[in-house]
Amino acid sequence: MNDTQKATSHKLGGVVFLLSVITALIYGAVEVNRWLEDEQRAPIHRIMVSGQYAHVSPRDIEKMIRTSHxxxxxxxxxESVHRDLEAMPWVYRASVRKRWPNNLSVYLVEQEPAAIWNHDLLLNKFGESFPATLENSGLPTLFGPGGSEQTALNGFRAMQSLLAPTGLKIEELLLSERFAWDVRLNNGVKLKLGRSQFVDKLQRFVDVYPLLAKESREVLYVDLRYDTGLAVGWKPENQTERES
Structure with missing residues (x-):
């Protein structure tokens, strides 16, 4: 065998060796990947849930993760677990971290309800609606067209602040399609505030309320949709107070 043949043979042997190494590496990588993806060999041992929560159950969190993922x-x-957690009704924010070698850490920030919205949703403190309900919550009920959640909540807060000196509280607030405000107080009195300058009109009611409270008759409603003054509707003496 001459030198040229020897060189060719060495090159061919080197190529075969290189291909063998590459094949072995690929096979090894595939097997390692299969091993890593095998739930039986590397299961999630523990899901640790932390944070402050009252309406979210760690058991439900773990069940969702193990079932959906x-x-x-x-x-x-x-990232997928994070998205699914924040899609849960009572979860406002969530963070998810893997903890070596086989644990998962979940931190939750729960929704803080501020009002009932249109009877079937809740509003959080930022005026964002979420699909949940609360029985006997003592929360005010707000009504309004879609997209007006934050406007309604801000209006409620401004009004409630004005009413604070009287000791009255808003039980129900309605923001109509034309953005007119109507309010029902915890003493049953209804206030009609109209579309504009509702703060000034409500202040007018606060100023005159001590006089109304001295009346022997019970107030049914106060219409404040005037530039000046107001109109008072009185309950008939034989009429019993009803919830609206």
Whole structure:
């Protein structure tokens, strides 16, 4: 065998060796990947839930994660779990971290309800609606067209602040399609405030309320939709107070 043949043979042997190494590496990578994705070999051992919560159950959190995201610790998609957690009704914010070697850490910030919205939703303190209900919550009930949640909540807060000296509280607030304000107080009195300058009109009611409270008759409603003054409707003596 001459030198040229020897060189060719060495090159061919080197190529075969290189291909063998590459094949072995690929096979090894595939097997390692299979092993890592095998839930039985690398399961999520523990899901640790922390944060301050009253309406969210750690058991429900764990059930959702294990049901919706089966697989091994290495295969678990943290971003996907994060999205699913924040889609839960009472979860406002969530963070998810993998903890080596096989644990998952979840931190929750729960929704803080500020009002009932249109009877079937709740508003959080930022004026954002979320699909949940509360029985006997003592929260005010706000009504309004879609997209007016924050306007209604801000209006409620401004009005309640004005009413504070009287000791009265708003039980129900209605913001109409034309953005006119109507309010029912915890003593049953209804206030008609109209579309504009509701703060000034409500202040007018606060100023005159001590005089109305001295009357022997019970107030049914106060119409404040005037530039000056107001109109008072009185309950008939034989009329019993009803919830609206």
């Amino acid at each position: 089966p697989g091994s610790f290495f295969e678990l998609n943290v």
